[in-house]
Amino acid sequence: MKCRFAPSPTGLLHVGNARSAVLNWAYCKKNNGIFVLRIDDTDQLRSTKEYANKIKENLTWLGLNWDKTFNQSDRIDNYSLKIDKLKKDGRLYPCFETAEELSLKKKSLLSAGKPPIYDRLSLSLTNEEIDEKLKSGQRPHWRFKLDEKIIEWNDLIKGVVKFDSKNLSDPILIREDGSLLYHLPSVIDDIEEEISHIVRGEDHISNTAFHIQIFQALEARSPNFAHHPFLTDQQGKGFGKRIGSLSIENLKNEGYENITILNYLINIGSSEDIKADTVLDNILENFDIKNISNSSAKFSDTVLKSLNSDVLKNYNFEQIQKKINIEIEKVDLKKLWIFSQNNITFLDDINNWSKIINSTIDLEKHNIPKILIKSAIESIPEEPFTYETWDIWIKSINEKTGLKGKNLFMPLRLILTGRDKGPELKNFLPLLDKPTLLRKFGKT
Numbered sequence: 055m056k057c058r059f060a061p062s063p064t065g066l067l068h069v070g071n072a073r074s075a076v077l078n079w080a081y082c083k084k085n086n087g088i089f090v091l092r093i094d095d096t097d098q099l100r101s102t103k104e105y106a107n108k109i110k111e112n113l114t115w116l117g118l119n120w121d122k123t124f125n126q127s128d129r130i131d132n133y134s135l136k137i138d139k140l141k142k143d144g145r146l147y148p149c150f151e152t153a154e155e156l157s158l159k160k161k162s163l164l165s166a167g168k169p170p171i172y173d174r175l176s177l178s179l180t181n182e183e184i185d186e187k188l189k190s191g192q193r194p195h196w197r198f199k200l201d202e203k204i205i206e207w208n209d210l211i212k213g214v215v216k217f218d219s220k221n222l223s224d225p226i227l228i229r230e231d232g233s234l235l236y237h238l239p240s241v242i243d244d245i246e247e248e249i250s251h252i253v254r255g256e257d258h259i260s261n262t263a264f265h266i267q268i269f270q271a272l273e274a275r276s277p278n279f280a281h282h283p284f285l286t287d288q289q290g291k292g293f294g295k296r297i298g299s300l301s302i303e304n305l306k307n308e309g310y311e312n313i314t315i316l317n318y319l320i321n322i323g324s325s326e327d328i329k330a331d332t333v334l335d336n337i338l339e340n341f342d343i344k345n346i347s348n349s350s351a352k353f354s355d356t357v358l359k360s361l362n363s364d365v366l367k368n369y370n371f372e373q374i375q376k377k378i379n380i381e382i383e384k385v386d387l388k389k390l391w392i393f394s395q396n397n398i399t400f401l402d403d404i405n406n407w408s409k410i411i412n413s414t415i416d417l418e419k420h421n422i423p424k425i426l427i428k429s430a431i432e433s434i435p436e437e438p439f440t441y442e443t444w445d446i447w448i449k450s451i452n453e454k455t456g457l458k459g460k461n462l463f464m465p466l467r468l469i470l471t472g473r474d475k476g477p478e479l480k481n482f483l484p485l486l487d488k489p490t491l492l493r494k495f496g497k498t
Contacts, residue, residue: 055087057251059113059120060240062094063106066301069319069353070255070285072116076319077282078253079118080341090247091120095127096234112302116312117334122247126239129246133234136242136272140198145271146227148194149176150187172197172223196228198237198268205263210253210280211346217263225264241265245274253343256281280343283323283350290352300353309400313337314362323351330364332373363399377401382408386485393481410471411485414494422465429454430466431495437488444480469494 059075061067067075082089091113095101106125113120140146151159160170177199179187187194200219209215227238244252259281269276286292305315313332320337321328324345331337366374371391378387378401385408394407417427433450435443451466452458467479483491492498 055082055085055251056090056247056249057082057087057253058090058092058244058247058249059118060092060094060243061109062097062100063102063104063109064097064100065105066303067109067112068302069300069305069315072112072302072315073282073285073319073322074254075113075118076116076316077280077343077346078251080320080338081251081253081280081343084338084341087251088121089119090249091123092243092247093123093125093127094236094240095125096236096239098127098233101127108303112306115306116302116316126243129239129243132246133239133242137228137238140271141196143271145199146196147177147199148179148184149197149226150179150192150194151176169221170223171221174199174224193230195226195230197224198227198264198271200224200264200267201270205266207262207266207276207279210251210278210343211282212256212259212280212348215259215262215281217260219263219267222260222263237261237264237268241268241272241274244277245269245272249277251278251280253280253282256283280346282346283348285322285353286350288352288354290350300355305358309402310358310362311365311401314358314365317365318358318361322353323347323349328357328361330361330368332365332368359399366398366401367396369395374401378404380408381405382411385411389481389484393477393485397477407477410473412490412493413472414496415468415472417469417496420465420468422469423455423457425455426451426457426462426465427469427495430469431492431497434488434491439483439486441480441484443483447483 057078059078061071061075079089081087091110093106093109095106110123137146156172159173163170176194176197184194200222202219205217205219207215225235225237227235229235243249262279262281266276284292302315306312313334314330316334317331317337318328320341324342324347326340326342326345371388374391375387378391380387380390390404390408394404397407398404429451430447433447433454435446435450448462448466452462455462463479464474467476468474470479470482
C-alpha cells in the first residue's frame with residue numbers, strides 16, 4: 055500500500071486539509087503502508103517556499119512522518135513526456151475560445167435550461183485551421199477528451215460512485231500560458247509513485263471521474279479512492295474564509311497538544327467516540343476508514359478545548375515535564391503538575407496556578423474571621439508539607455474553631471489562592487513552606 059498527501063503551498067495548512075493528511079496517514083500506517091508527501095507547487099504565481107516549509111513543519115509537529123517527499127516543480131520534464139503521448143493519441147486537443155466566449159456559451163446553455171457542457175467545437179478544427187490560429191499568435195488551452203461511457207468506482211467512504219461522461223465537460227489540463235492545472239501532474243505523479251490509495255475531500259469527486267480516464271489514457275491502473283465530507287461550523291455552514299483562523303499553526307500557537315488535534319481529526323465525523331487517548335498507537339488501532347460518515351462533520355472549538363483539557367488530565371508527569379515553562383523559579387514542577395493538572399485547558403495555564411504560590415490577599419477587605427486566621431496560624435503542621443498535611447491541618451482548625459464545611463474551606467481557599475474555586479488544596483500545601491504560608495495569613 056502507498057498513500058499520499060498533496061498540499062499546495064499557497065497558504066497555511068488548515069484543519070480541513072490537515073484532516074485529509076491525517077486520514078491518509080492513519081489509513082496508511084494502520085496498514086503498514088508507505089506515506090508520500092507531495093508538494094503541488096506547479097502554480098508558480100501563488101506557491102511559495104515559505105508555505106511549503108511551514109506545511110512540513112506543521113505536519114512534523116502533528117506527528118505525521120512521511121517516507122518520501124518531492125515537489126512537482128522538479129518534475130516538469132516528466133510531465134512533458136506524458137503530455138506528448140496524450141496529444142499523439144488524440145486525447146489532448148487544442149482549444150482557442152477565449153474566456154469571454156466560453157462564458158457566453160455557458161450562459162446561453164443555462165438560459166436554455168441545458169447543462170453547461172463544453173460543445174467540443176474545437177475538435178472539428180482541421181490541422182490547417184489550427185496552424186493558422188497558431189501563426190496568427192493565438193495560444194490554445196488544451197482539453198482532455200473524455201471517452202463516452204460510465205465512470206464508476208467503489209469509494210472507500212461513499213460506496214459506489216457513478217458519473218456519465220456525457221454529462222461532463224472535457225476538462226482543461228493546460229492553460230494558454232502552458233501552465234498545468236492540477237489534474238495532469240497529479241495523475242502522472244500518482245502513476246510514477248505507484249500510489250495505491252488516495253483519501254481526499256469530497257470536493258474532488260468530479261475530479262476523480264476525470265482522473266480515472268486520464269489513468270486509463272496513460273495505460274495505468276487507478277488507485278483506490280476515499281472522499282470524506284467537509285468540516286462545517288456548528289450551524290452546518292462551511293468555514294469559508296474563516297478557515298484561516300483554524301490553521302494548524304494557529305492551533306499550535308494557542309497551546310493545543312498535537313495528540314489532541316490528531317485524535318480529533320481522526321475521529322470527528324466517524325462512529326467512534328473521541329477519547330482523550332494520549333497514546334498514538336491506541337488511536338491508530340481504533341481507526342477504521344469505514345467508520346467515517348457520509349455526512350459533514352461539525353467542527354467545534356468548544357469540544358476541541360474540552361478534549362485538550364482531558365488529554366492533559368491523562369498525561370503523566372514524564373510525558374510533559376520537558377514542555378513546562380514556568381516563570382517562577384525554584385518550583386517543584388512535579389508537585390505543581392499534580393496540583394494544577396485537572397484545572398487547565400492548555401499547558402501554559404499552569405503558569406497561572408504557579409503565580410498563586412506567592413500571592414496574598416487583603417484579609418481585612420475580605421472579612422476573614424480573625425479566629426480562623428489565629429487558629430490556622432497556631433495549627434500549621436511541621437515541615438515539610440506533604441499530601442497528608444492538609445487533612446491534619448483542617449482537623450486541628452476545626453477542633454479549635456468549630457468551623458466546618460464551606461465556612462471553613464471557602465475562607466481558607468481564598469486566603470491560600472485568592473480564588474473561590476480551583477484545584478484540591480491538599481495538593482497545594484506541598485508547594486509551600488512555612489514562611490510563605492505565614493505571609494498568606496498576614497505574618498511577615
